[in-house]
Amino acid sequence: MIDSLSALSAAFIDKDKYRLYLKILFDSLNRKNSVNFVIIESRQDLGFHSEANIAEFLSDGVIVLYNIRKDQVRERALEILKLRCSSHVMETIPFKITYKGIEIFPQERVF
Amino acid sequence: MDLKKELSGLPESGIVLITSPAEEITKTNMDILRIITGGGIRGVYITVNHPYKTLIKHLERNGIDPDNFFFIDCITKTAGGRAERADNCLFIASPNSLTELGIALTQAIQMIPGDEKFIFMDTLSTLLIYNSAGTTAKFSHFLITRIKLLGLKGIFMSVENELDERLLSQIEQFCDKCIHIS
Numbered sequence: 001m002i003d004s005l006s007a008l009s010a011a012f013i014d015k016d017k018y019r020l021y022l023k024i025l026f027d028s029l030n031r032k033n034s035v036n037f038v039i040i041e042s043r044q045d046l047g048f049h050s051e052a053n054i055a056e057f058l059s060d061g062v063i064v065l066y067n068i069r070k071d072q073v074r075e076r077a078l079e080i081l082k083l084r085c086s087s088h089v090m091e092t093i094p095f096k097i098t099y100k101g102i103e104i105f106p107q108e109r110v111f
Numbered sequence: 112m113d114l115k116k117e118l119s120g121l122p123e124s125g126i127v128l129i130t131s132p133a134e135e136i137t138k139t140n141m142d143i144l145r146i147i148t149g150g151g152i153r154g155v156y157i158t159v160n161h162p163y164k165t166l167i168k169h170l171e172r173n174g175i176d177p178d179n180f181f182f183i184d185c186i187t188k189t190a191g192g193r194a195e196r197a198d199n200c201l202f203i204a205s206p207n208s209l210t211e212l213g214i215a216l217t218q219a220i221q222m223i224p225g226d227e228k229f230i231f232m233d234t235l236s237t238l239l240i241y242n243s244a245g246t247t248a249k250f251s252h253f254l255i256t257r258i259k260l261l262g263l264k265g266i267f268m269s270v271e272n273e274l275d276e277r278l279l280s281q282i283e284q285f286c287d288k289c290i291h292i293s
Contacts, residue, residue, distance in 0.1 A: 070207055070208070071205070071207050071241070072205060072207075073204045073205045073207065073208050075208065075210045075211065077210075094210045094211075094213075094214060096214070105214050105217070107217065108210065108213045108214050108217065109210070109213060109253055110210050111209035111210050111213070111242075111246055111249060111250050111253075
C-alpha cells in the first residue's frame, strides 16, 4: 500500500522526472507477486481524476472514491474506472463506511 | 369514493398513486393504511412528513398497529430531532438523501417477514421541497421499478396540485393505477 503518491509527488519539481519515477515504481511493483494499492488524491469531479494521469494509465485497475455534496448532506460513491482483463459495473455505486467496514451497494443508484 | 373497492382490484405487485387535498391527506393516509393492514399485510412506511415518534402516536390513535410497519424516517434528523435507536425504524439524514433512502428501503424490505409486503410513501410531493422535479421523477421511477421487480405493492401519496403537471404525468405513466380524491 502506498499512501500516498500525492505526497511523494511533492518532492518533484520537474514533472517529467515524476513521470519517470512513476514508471519505475509501477514496473517495480509489477515484479512483486502481490496486489498493490496506490492512493492518489483526486479532484471531486466526475470527469477528471488525477493530476498525474500516467498513474491511471499504468495501473491495472482504478477505483475512484467520491464524497458528493448535495445541499446539506454528503453521500459516498465509488466508480470503477478501469479493471484490466475484467468486466465491471459502469455505474457510480453508493457505499457507506460503517462499523462493519466498507459496505458497497451495487444494486443501488446515486441520485 | 370507496377506497377499499379501489384498492382491492390491485394486482399483487401493483403501484398506486393517490392524490388528495392537503387538508384530507392525513385522514386519507390512515384510511388507506387501515384497509391494507386489515388484510394482514405488513409493509414499509416511508415518512417524509411526520417524524417517527409522532407517527407512531398518530397510528395508535387511529387504531392502526405500528407493528405492521417498518419505518424509514426522512424528517427527524432534518428537523434537528433526536433519532433515537429503534428496532423498527431507519433514520435518513434528509429527504434529499435519495441514495440513502434507496439503500434503507432495500434493508427495510428484508426486515419484514413473508412474501406479501407493501411500500407506503408519505408523501411524494414533499420530496419536491428538497429535490428538483427531474431528480424526484428519476427517483420515483427507480423506486417503482424496484418495487415491481420485487413483486410488492406500492402506494405513493401526494398532495393534490403539489406535483406539477409534467411530473404528475411522468409518475402516472409508471403507476398501474391513479386515484384522485377530491
